[in-house]
Amino acid sequence: MSERGLLVAADLVYAAALAAMVAASLWVAPQIATDTVPMQWGLDGKPTWYAPKEVGLWFTVGLAVVLRVVMLLQAQWGAPRRRKAAVGLMVFSVIVAVVHAGHLVAVMRWAATQ
Numbered sequence: 438m439s440e441r442g443l444l445v446a447a448d449l450v451y452a453a454a455l456a457a458m459v460a461a462s463l464w465v466a467p468q469i470a471t472d473t474v475p476m477q478w479g480l481d482g483k484p485t486w487y488a489p490k491e492v493g494l495w496f497t498v499g500l501a502v503v504l505r506v507v508m509l510l511q512a513q514w515g516a517p518r519r520r521k522a523a524v525g526l527m528v529f530s531v532i533v534a535v536v537h538a539g540h541l542v543a544v545m546r547w548a549a550t551q
Contacts, residue, residue: 440520447523447530454530455501458537462494465541469494471551474544484547493544497537504529 438446474493475484488496508529511522 440523443520443523447526450527451505451530454534455498455505458498458501458534461538461541462498465545466490466494469544469548471548475547478543494541497533497540501530501533501537504533 469490472490473487474490475486476488476493477485479485487493505526508522508526
């Protein structure tokens with residue numbers, strides 16, 4: 438695949454992952470009745486700390502945007518790095534979207550018990 442094609446593919450994967458994350462957060466938000474959501478769980482399966490609902494549902498989305506900007510800046514440093522940045526962006530986009538979905542599923546399960 439050409440460098441240009443790889444960069445376009447990376448942008449498309451990122452855009453799809455970000456859109457899925459935004460849609461998931463928008464869908465979950467009205468279903469959570471509490472003002473806070475768990476951010477981490479202990480080995481016993483109980484939440485160890487909480488964040489305000491907005492932070493808990495949108496932090497990962499914001500992190501994905503900030504890290505995308507960092508990757509764009511890195512991609513400007515030279516041709517060899519652009520290919521690596523594109524591949525890294527695709528892998529990163531999928532991983533962050535999966536982590537975000539997993540967190541939202543865990544929050545929904547937690548909210549159902551409240």
